[in-house]
Amino acid sequence: MSRSSPAEAADANFVTHASWLQRRHAGMTVVERPDLALIDSGLPCDTFNFVCRARLGSDARDRARWALDYFRQAERPFSWWVGPTDRPADLHDLLCAVGLEPSETELAMAADLSPLRVARPSELRIERVRSKESLRAFAAVSAANWTPPDAQVNRFYEITSASILSADSPLWLYLGSVGDAPVATAELTAAGGVVGLYNISTLEPYRRRGFGTAMTLQPLLDARERGYDTAVLQASRAGVGIYERVGFRPFGEITEYKPTR
Numbered sequence: 001m002s003r004s005s006p007a008e009a010a011d012a013n014f015v016t017h018a019s020w021l022q023r024r025h026a027g028m029t030v031v032e033r034p035d036l037a038l039i040d041s042g043l044p045c046d047t048f049n050f051v052c053r054a055r056l057g058s059d060a061r062d063r064a065r066w067a068l069d070y071f072r073q074a075e076r077p078f079s080w081w082v083g084p085t086d087r088p089a090d091l092h093d094l095l096c097a098v099g100l101e102p103s104e105t106e107l108a109m110a111a112d113l114s115p116l117r118v119a120r121p122s123e124l125r126i127e128r129v130r131s132k133e134s135l136r137a138f139a140a141v142s143a144a145n146w147t148p149p150d151a152q153v154n155r156f157y158e159i160t161s162a163s164i165l166s167a168d169s170p171l172w173l174y175l176g177s178v179g180d181a182p183v184a185t186a187e188l189t190a191a192g193g194v195v196g197l198y199n200i201s202t203l204e205p206y207r208r209r210g211f212g213t214a215m216t217l218q219p220l221l222d223a224r225e226r227g228y229d230t231a232v233l234q235a236s237r238a239g240v241g242i243y244e245r246v247g248f249r250p251f252g253e254i255t256e257y258k259p260t261r
Contacts, residue, residue, distance in 0.1 A: 006110040006251045007084040010232040011053050012192030014081070016170055018050045020189075021160040031070075038067055040074065045152035046258065049078035054086040056094075064098045068259070077258070083108060084252030092255075100257040106234040109248035110194075113224040113231055116247065120214040124184070128222075129173035135161050137182035138175045145201055172222070176202075176215050184211045188219035195223040197233040212242050220246075 015032070019039045022028040027042040035055045041048035051067045071078045080100060082091055092102070120126065129138050139157035143149040157164065164171060170191050176184030183206040187199040197219065202211045220231050234254050235243050 006232060007108065009192040009194045010108060010196065011083060011085055013189055013194055013196035013232060015053055016191035017189040017196055017198055018052060020170060021163050024163045025160060036063055036067065038070060040076065041156060043152050043156055044076055045150065045156070046077035046079045047150070047153060048156050049076055051078060051080040054082065054091060056088055060088050060094055061098065064094055068098055079103065080257040081254060082257065083254045095257050099260055101260045103256045103258045105253050105255045106236050107240060107250045108232070108252040108254050109235050109243055109250050110230060110232045111246060111248040113220055113229050116217060116220055116224065118221065119217055121210045123178050124211055124214055125177045126214060126218045127175055129175050130165065132161055134175050135164060135173070138173050138185050141182050141185045141203060142199055142201060144203055172219060174215060174219055176211055178206065184215045186215040186219050188223060190223065190228065194230045194232050195220070195228045197231060200239065213246065216242060216246055
C-alpha cells in the first residue's frame with residue numbers, strides 16, 4: 001500500500017488508468033506536468049479525453065484556459081475531473097468562470113482488501129481478458145452503457161488492443177459471461193500503491209442478479225493475491241450500496257466537469 005493518503009493514491013491511480021494506453025499510441029497525446037495532467041485519445045469521445053490531478057498555483061486561470069483551448073482547437077470533447085486533493089480551493093468557481101460546468105459527482109471510496117470473501121452467482125463465469133476476441137466482447141458490453149452503443153468505445157479498445165493485452169499492462173480487464181453471452185465488465189488498474197476499480201457494468205437485462213458485486217470482488221481478490229491491500233474507486237449513486245457491502249467507505253467526492261453548451 002502507498003504511504004500517501006487515500007486521495008493522493010487515488011489520484012495517481014486515476015492518472016495511470018486514464019493515460020497509460022494513450023502514452024503508447026500514435027495520434028494520442030499525454031501532457032503531464034506538476035500542476036496538471038491532460039490526456040487526449042485523439043477520438044471524439046470524452047470517455048477517453050481528460051484533464052485531471054490539478055495542483056494549480058497563481059496562474060490557475062491561465063492554465064485552465066490553456067487546457068480548454070487545447071481541446072477546443074482539437075475539436076474534441078473532454079471532461080475535467082476534480083477530486084479531494086485538487087487545488088486551488090476555489091477550483092469549482094474557476095472552472096465555471098472559464099466555461100465548464102459540473103456534470104456529475106461521485107463518491108471517492110477506499111477499502112481494505114484483507115476481509116474480502118468470494119461471492120459469485122453460479123451462472124456467472126468471470127475471466128481475465130487475454131485475447132482479442134475477449135477484448136472485443138469487453139468493448140461491446142462497455143459501449144452498451146450508452147444508447148445507442150458508443151462506437152468510439154469499440155474503436156478505442158481496437159486501437160489499443162496490443163498494449164492492453166501486453167504482459168506489463170497495469171490495466172487488468174475482466175469479462176463476465178452467462179453461457180456464451182458476455183454480460184458484464186470490470187477494470188482494475190494497479191498503480192499508486194493501490195488498485196483502482198473502473199468500468200464496472202452489467203447489461204440491463206442481467207442486472208439485480210448479484211453480477212455487479214461479483215465483478216467487483218473478483219479483480220480485488222486477484223489483486224490481494226498479488227500483495228495489494230487497498231482498493232479505491234469512484235461510486236455513482238446507483239453503485240454505492242454494492243460497494244459499501246463489499247467494504248468500501250467514502251473519503252471524499254469527485255466531480256466531473258464538461259464544457260457548457
